[in-house]
Amino acid sequence: MLVGLIANPVSSKDIRRLTGLARVIGIEEKANLIARLLVGIGSVNGVTVMSVDDPSGLVRRAVTLAGSAAPPVAYLPIEVEGSESDTRTGAAHLAGMGAAALVTVGGDGTVRSAAEGWPMAPLVPVAAGTNNAFALTDEPTVVGLATALAVTGAGDAFTPTTAVEVQTAEGRALAVIDAVVVRDRWIGTGAIWDPTQLVEGLVTSSRRTAVGIASVSAALGPLAPGHARWIRFGGEGSVRAVFGPGLVLDVAVADHTDLPIGAAVSLDQEAGLVALDGERRLPAKGGTVRVVAGPRVLDLERAFRSL
Amino acid sequence: MTTTTERKLTTQKAIAEAVAIEMQNDESVFVMGEDVGVYGGIFGATEGLLAKFGPERIIDTPISETGFIGAAIGAAINGMRPVVELMFVDFFGVCMDQIYNNMAKIHYFSGGNIKVPVVLTTAVGGGYSDAGQHSQTLWGTFAHLPGMKVVVPSNPYDAKGLMIAAIRDDNPVVYMFHKGVLGLGWMTNNPRATGVVPEGPYEVPIGKANVVREGSDLTIATIGLSVHRALDAAEVLAAKDVSAEVLDLRSLVPLDRDAIVASVKKTHRLLVVDEDYHSFGMTGEVIATCIEGAFDYLDAPPARVATPDIPIPYSHPLETWALPSVDRIVEAGSSLLVTR
């Protein structure tokens, strides 16, 4: 069985190292995470890994670290640019090759790019980012083993999620956790650390353990599966959220509504940007956001039961 | 009770006193280096200062010479007057760029607009079996490179006066103190390492040599511990009816060329004694100065006694043989007088 692997060398390095207590996850530590993941995968017969060959040599380093415990690892014969388009392109290729799972190593942005390339991917998102609202923060060796069991075992160990499709003049994009309009007109470093910049948007997660805008949503109450929450920020009310690592903030929320898959909202904005999964990205003007079915995510418990 | 004029200090204590006086009077003076604080300096140059001035002004550094000497430069450019210690001059290899390319040149590069008032103190000299990487003097190397003053006191009085002058100088000054002149209790006893040192501030001018013993038959020009050797040799020579004038150069940059020439014009013979390496150094420079200024006054070719061009050896008989000794000075001095 084929497992796809995409590792992002630049996750967990941006300005949020200065605006809060986000830590750097350096190349060595990421290589170590991936090595542990590979050991987990390699412990089950019959699984091979196909990876994007990142220009930092991250995966290659991990393969060296894992040594003989690693599964067979091959690299996609695609040109890598050293940008997030590599994740998208890689994911699309892996979809075409019929990979049974797609492991990403990075932050929420990495997951997002992968999902854009393969919208219904069976994802195994290993957390190596800043907020990790979407990813699995469990020990990578365990995650690797679970992945291998899931792809070689019976049953479906993947849980469907909800995502947000964003349509603007610049084209279509996908967000796996949130698509939120921010006041800022400049992409800059991309990151968001100031909740007063938030205007309104859709959030697909209400996990209490999530960090970021999802934490704001969680504070407003549980969210039914197959739904996303429309939130309008500002106003008189406020909720307490873990906005980032080391950042517990009161976020002003005016009102919110839960919307099912298929619902769409026009962004009635003259200015500002749409931030996708916590990164400023597209001009908001004339944009629409729609609740859609998202990628599937590995459920670790179910994976172990599929033995 | 001792009066002010009779108070005696070792060279080491004189240096520490000089730094203390300047730190008292000028808030921008501070000290930085390895073991300068709690330990008081490996050779005692900053003894007692931490207790007097506290850790903000007496700073113990990590082993990062490039880092902290560069930092001294940055602080000096920005209004401070650092006294930064390079523990042994032999260590200059790890940080020389900051010293000769940066500290020594910024004033010039800036057309005189920026001053770099750094005093770089460092311990020099051998004779106690500390071997090739902890026994060098190297003032020839520092003096050769433009942009930094170089002073080498031989006695307590000069040590204090030159330190005060160095701190007050707006230029980088490399202050090289020979371990053998410090009067340290754990080194071979040296009576010339203790002397009368007035209390209170005073300066010894940088760039001025000192005739420490007058004579008429030959000039022995030298510096550092070799001044003590030369003075001892002069006594031996005197018993042989040779009157030697000992000229303590005190500074190599600026070099008191006038004093060298004046002395040779009087004695007509020159012997240069240098604990630094023989070739391409101080002895050559002093002899060239003498030839340029007093050629017609010479009754004999100038001579020199220096450490040969070898790494300073460890074993006592080897090291004693290599470094300038009283015997070698007496012998060389005597040979100069053969023509009389």
Place this chain on the structure above:
Amino acid sequence: MDIPKEHLVDMYETMVKIRRFEERIRELYFADKLPAFDIAAGLIPGEMHLAAGQEPVAVGMRPHLKAGDAITATHRPHHLAIAQGVDLNKMAAEIFGRETGLGRGKGGHMHLFSVEPNFGCAGIIGEGIPVAVGAAMAFRHRKTDNVALSYFGEGAANQGAFHESLNLAALWKLPVVFVCEDNSYAISVPKTASTAIADNSDRASAYGIPGALVANNDPVAVYEAMGEAIARARRGDGPSLIEIKTDRLWGHFEGDADAYRSDEFKTAMNEHDPLATFGKRLLDEAILNESDIASIQDAMHAEVEAALEFAMNSPYPAPESALEHVFAGRSE
């Protein structure tokens, strides 16, 4: 972050000024060295290292500076000096070796020193990094809230001085921001062939300080990151390391055949010229219109031209003046 319009416009103007200065210096540098290149000949003799493409690194910090802040830079200093507001006339005159230059002709292009603003640069890789640490020590001692900014390339991050300086600044919690301008090449050696890890910002944690990566050669991204880092240092929270991916559009030095970078690499780089990109964004955002852009270009070009005129019309220093300014006289 809400960026005041004045900051955006000022950053753009400064980028235009820097680019124009570098272009004109390049023209004048070659003007009388050809046909057979003689490095010693002409109006601007010696080596020349220009920063076209690296403007965002410089202008992004500019709005956050206050009087007295110190900058130490490298052999490729012009963009930083211009961004900090070093006197352009005197800077040009120094590059032309004239008596009216910042150093009276004694330093030249790699050794530009200014008292106000507080700017210095060094010709030895890594040499200025510890000096910034020292400036920060002085600021702390004098109880000002000034900061020291140390600029160096990704090649310098392998020099001992870099490591010693980060350790010292972290140990003593000094107000320094260390900025690594990563243009991917140290002369001809790419970072992948010189550095064991992919990102120098990772190295910050080895010294217990925060490190952040600015992955785009974008003045607004630099503005945001430097704003945070400078504010952090000013309020006494200590040093940080900012790594900025930027582009050196031309060769390492003028005259460099630049054969070690592929044509595809260079084409791609030029397609992302930050000056063009930022200008277009300002137009799209209606911060500036076409007529504003034209006026800015006219104004900046005129300022650069005036500085070059001043330089070229200035006298050379008298030859014997080479002996002066080795040592300072005694003050008071």
